[in-house]
Structure formats: C-alpha cells, structure tokens
Amino acid sequence: MKSLSGGPGTVSGLLLRVGQILFSSASIGVTLSAFNSLGFSSFCWLLATMVLQVLWSSGLVCFDVCALRIKRDIRDPGIASFLVFGDWVIATLSLSSACSSGAVTVLYAIDWNVCSQVPISCIRLQVCVAMAFIAWFLTAISFLVTFWMLGSV
C-alpha cells in the first residue's frame, strides 16, 4: 500500500482532520446560536452530523498524532478499510445535512424571499451551511486519499 499526502499518519492528513473539526465546530456554533429560529428537522440533522463529524475527526487527530510521535508507518489494509468506511459514512452524512439545510435556506432566501419579514437571520443560515460544506469537502478529500491507498494494496 502506497503512502500518500493527506493519508492517515501524515502531517497533511492531520491538518485535514484539524480543518474538519474547525469547520464542523463553527457550523455547530452558528446553528446553536440561531437554533430557536432554525428549529427545523434539517438543522437538527445538520447539528447531529456535525457533532458526529467532530467526534470522528477528533479520534483521528489522536490517531495521527500518535502515529507521528512514534514515527510509525501506518499502512495496514485493515486500518485503512476502517478509515475508508468511516470517512465514506461521515462524508455522505455531512453532504446530506449540508444540502438539506441549504435547501431550506434557499427556500427562505430566494423562493419566498422572506428573510426580512420573519425573525430568521439569513446570514446565519448561509454561514452554517457554508461551514458544513467545507467540512464535507475536507472529509471527502480524506476519504478519496485513503480509498486510493487501499486500492493500491
């Protein structure tokens, strides 16, 4: 199995995980700050998947830090399979929640153009959806790199 930039146990892989945690946490923060006015199922779903994203990426930050500290080469197909499966699930859930919240935002801001009339801050809606999309994008990169490594066993 080839080692690739962005894969598990590398500095770039660690940076990707840290980025995932930062953007997911930002999305959670903005969603929570406006939760009273965003109490739709889509935003509950966004909150749930972003929490899951933070937990998953935090675990993998610990894993990457340990691998880098003991300078051990982590290219085990078993570990890679587990990471690929986890990243695939998390990336799919993140994309689904980002798109769901995005759809509700578009419905309010564009289809009905009611942002100025109802007590919903459209900027907050847009920010939490944008953060979720960035978190998804970073997870998708981690997934693709690890899947490629696994395929090259």
Next chain:
Amino acid sequence: MKSLSGGPGTVSGLLLRVGQILFSSASIGVTLSAFNSLGFSSFCWLLATMVLQVLWSSGLVCFDVCALRIKRDIRDPGIASFLVFGDWVIATLSLSSACSSGAVTVLYAIDWNVCSQVPISCIRLQVCVAMAFIAWFLTAISFLVTFWMLGSV
C-alpha cells in the same frame, strides 16, 4: 488494473447503468407530473441533476454494450479515470439534489404538517425523492467499483 464485477465493460456494470437510467427517469416523471405545485429551486435542481444522470448513464450504457459486443477488455487507466471523475460528480450532484428535495418534503410533511391543507401531493414528493436516492446509490456503487479498479493499477 483488476477487472471487477460492476465495473465498466461488464454485464453487472451495464445493469447498474440501466438501473440508474430507470430510477432517474422515474424521478423526472414524478417531478414533472407535479411541477406546478413543486416549483421550488430544490425540485428544479432535482430535475436538472436527474436529466444529467440519465444522459451520463445512457452514454455509458452504449459504451458497455459496445465493449460487451466486441468482447474487448476495457481496463485502460485513462478511461477509468474519466469514468471515476464523471461518476463522482454525478453521484455528488444526485445526492445533493435528493437531500435538498428531501429537506423540503420533510419541511412540508413533518415540520409544518401542511400536506393535507395545501395542494401538494406529499406522496409524489416522497416518491420522486426516493427514486433520486436509489439512482444516487447505484451511481455511488459504479463510482466505488471503478475507483477501486483505478487504485489497483
């Protein structure tokens, strides 16, 4: 590059493509039949991505049929890279549109419970979203198989 069941140029790959066309077409049909009452951005997006899905999968049905008729082994990394990129884009777009339409459906059917009060057939909403999710799932399988083949070059 290993040849895998469900990959390009195989009978199972062809069946996957036919399934993608069938479910995308079904989703387009149901969306169009209720378009007057579903004129939201999310359903326009669903319609656009499902049309794109049908076009992409139809092209690949022709490709698979040609490959099977001339019994030629298609395991070229260039072709596989093109298919992986296309499948990744189409799968991401399909999932995003299915989730967006699903979010609007949930908003109507569960959050506001207004299905019986407004002239929107919730059954149609649910059916076109379900068809789009199945089409996405079949495209995701095609993507994963081809990406795995490409990784094993």
